[in-house]
Amino acid sequence: MLRLLNIVAVLVLVGSAVYAYSIKYQTSYRAEQIAKTKIEIRQERDAIAVLRAEWAYMTRPERIQQLADAYLPGMKQLEATQIVAAQSLPERSPRVDSIGNKLDALGLSMPATPPVPGSAPTTTPKAQGQSQQRRKP
Numbered sequence: 076m077l078r079l080l081n082i083v084a085v086l087v088l089v090g091s092a093v094y095a096y097s098i099k100y101q102t103s104y105r106a107e108q109i110a111k112t113k114i115e116i117r118q119e120r121d122a123i124a125v126l127r128a129e130w131a132y133m134t135r136p137e138r139i140q141q142l143a144d145a146y147l148p149g150m151k152q153l154e155a156t157q158i159v160a161a162q163s164l165p166e167r168s169p170r171v172d173s174i175g176n177k178l179d180a181l182g183l184s185m186p187a188t189p190p191v192p193g194s195a196p197t198t199t200p201k202a203q204g205q206s207q208q209r210r211k212p
């Protein structure tokens with residue numbers, strides 16, 4: 076009986092050692108992952124800082140003015156006399172459906188929705204009330 080107890084104790088000891096080793100290994104693995112993630116975050120922040128610096132450099136007014144002078148040679152600067160009120164602009168012409176007009180002329184046009192038969196029952200109370208009001212006069 077004493078030998079069986081010793082064997083069980085040794086097995087429990089070996090099992091706990093294996094468990095402790097696996098926990099230690101998982102902990103060190105997670106710590107490495109956290110360190111790598113922190114490095115990646117730092118690199119991304121550095122890249123964002125570089126992009127912001129490039130944006131500030133590219134959008135400098137003097138640089139944009141040089142580009143405008145180089146690529147838009149005939150353009151003049153806007154003057155205050157060129158600005159008008161919205162009321163003084165001409166009205167927009169109405170939109171014309173030329174295809175629809177051609178189909179009408181050919182007699183090929185169809186209504187957008189099919190006609191409703193006069194005796195079709197209504198399903199909503201509000202619609203029923205409106206249909207009753209229409210029938211009275």
